[in-house]
Amino acid sequence: MADNVTFDAPQAPGAVFFIFGATGDLARRKLFPAIYSLYREGKLTEDFAVIGVARRPRTPSEFHEDVMESIREFSRYPVADEEEWARFVDHFEYKSLDINNIDGFRELREQTEAIERKFGIAGGRLFYLALAPELFGGVSFNLKAGGMLDGPGWNRLVIEKPFGYNLESARELNEQINQVFKEEEIYRIDHYLGKEMVQNIEVIRFANAFFEPLWNKQHIANIQITLGETVGVEERGGYYDHSGALRDMAQNHMLQLLTMIAMEPPSRLLAEDIRDEKVKVLRSLRPFSSSDEVRKNVVRGQYTQGLFKGKTLPAYRQEDKVNPESTTETYFAARVFVDNFRWAGVPFYIRTGKRLPVKTTEVVVEFKRMPTNVYLGQKHNLEPNLLVIRVNPMEGIYVKINAKKPGSESEIQPLAMDFCQSCMVGINSPEAYERLLHDAVRGDSTYFTRWDEVSSAWSFVDKIAEAWQESAGDLASYPAGTWGPVEADQLLAQDGFHWWPVNGQEEDNVVWRVNS
Known part of the structure; x- marks a missing residue:
């Protein structure tokens, strides 16, 4: 962890970040650089992990290269040195997943438990759905069915706008998500x-x-x-x-x-x-x-x-x-x-x-x-x-x-x-x-x-x-x-x-x- 802290803020608790849509534009432009900045400023310590989830296949080295290119192009912090970068990117893993396949979510659970043991993470899991809104409900159901919400720690769902197309569609979407997550576990993000x-x-x-x-x-x-x-x-x-x-x-x-x-x-x-x-x-x-x-x-x-x-x-x-x-x-x-x-x-x-x-x-x-x-x-x-x-x-x-x-x-x-x-x-x-x-x-x-x-x-x-x-x-x-x-x-x-x-x-x- 770098010692160039710029802003005073409490450290985040240990957690696994799941980025659904990890090969997409939002992850590349915003999410990976944000996680790197939090790490550089000491707001994330060594007890965190990131699992990128998307349909397309990626090897671990290919995914690490994707993250590096993202940081080089969009981060407000340049990569400090090779040793620090290697320590940071070691926290990143990838999972190729069909979000309609329950077995894939069970495999993701096993991968999650392994990385939690590796970094001593107590069980907090943050699911960031950088996906189309019509997929929110299905992914939520499969997270539950695949055992992803059965860990010892907290679970939180972060979802992007647009949250529905009108009040009726927003209400239907909310009802689906509420079958899995409580309101206090749902974080509807508006970056403004x-x-x-x-x-x-x-x-x-x-x-x-x-x-x-x-x-x-x-x-x-x-x-x-x-x-x-x-x-x-x-x-x-x-x-x-x-x-x-x-x-x-x-x-x-x-x-x-x-x-x-x-x-x-x-x-x-x-x-x-x-x-x-x-x-x-x-x-x-x-x-x-x-x-x-x-x-x-x-x-x-x-x-x-x-x-x-x-x-x-x-x-x-x-x-x-x-x-x-x-x-x-x-x-x-x-x-x-x-x-x-x-x-x-x-x-x-x-x-x-x-x-x-x-x-x-x-x-x-x-x-x-x-x-x-x-x-x-x-x-x-x-x-x-x-x-x-x-x-x-x-x-x-x-x-x-x-x-x-x-x-x-x-x-x-x-x-x-x-x-x-x-x-x-x-x-x-x-x-x-x-x-x-x-x-x-x-x-x-x-x-x-x-x-x-x-x-x-x-x-x-x-x-x-x-x-x-x-x-x-x-x-x-x-x-x-x-x-x-x-x-x-x-x-x-x-x-x-x-x-x-x-x-x-x-x-x-x-x-x-x-x-x-």
Whole structure:
């Protein structure tokens, strides 16, 4: 184990990680590098093992080479030396398995017991299903039938989104899994909840006396959540054309961000108390009672051919494996309301889309404007105060205030006090999957979604999807490389607001004071 620990965190208990889908893209890009980082930082000691499970045959040396290539390409830590690497990769084994074959699971049990003896692992088993959701139930049943859940320690199931296609399919899937695993053993992963600045929202809100007293309808005019992607659908055309932005991003990532911003202070900083407050937000979302309400408050769009930085970008309908007549949305924006005492009347504007100009995840809290009767005249630019939380790709926060322009008599200009976490020298922030894997093996479910969160989110989103089925012609268009349909701008203009520039594209007259 390396001694270059960067972040203080408790060591994880001994466990065997089972990566179902070990030859897939998620394992290669995220899971293997995450396990290596945990090892390098001392959060995993020598009493752990990883068994990669997939259908295709791989020899032990081939699997070890796969892991090495994954670390070389995607890990934030380079391989230190051959001796350390040999010690690390010795914890990895592979099992070629047909997930419909019970005998294969019995063989996996024997392999597991052998590796537990080898590394002195007390019996904790973490099953990570990096598989299609329709396979979750069958794998769960076969884990039980093959004796994989009969060990002396704990069992936990980690499953990826999408968790169902709508509320009905999600409920059926949950019922299948619950026949094998208890709710407290199920860890539904949303990697956005593992991001540093998403987890920092709680601290920013509840640990600062100049934010929490203002965090309500009396002082906040609106809140904007933007999740922009510059890429198109790439090789995911077949999946995306049956999903769309609403199900792919809004139902999970965006609503989770909204709950973190809008939740009440929990009675205790414990997993269930925090998740209780998030569920209350989802249950307080004002439902859309008709197709007309959806039409007034929701914008769906699809990118057409566009020009960005001198490069011609194809239209969505020209992408590989996409129906040439597809009406699937690649852009989603909505005005939603949280109908509780704290937020009554405050609009939350959310938007996500593909082929936007900037890759970003950002939350903008716009405070109500100060009275302008004191500072009159055209030379004064009395703008609203902003709190901006940058989640991705640059992590940090900034507060935008008004101040006198230096050298002037009384001219006012915006001033931003900026904290850029990503700019800090020596900081090598953990990836989201590192935090979440570490939490799961320690039994901390704070940043995983509970079933009532999932069901409440689907209940809200299904109303929108049903309305779209009745009005397929409402699909707006926007050129690839732009910020989306003009209808999304009009959504805010109706209330006297506008989308704030994101990810460093602020106005030219802002003076920056950077703390890095």
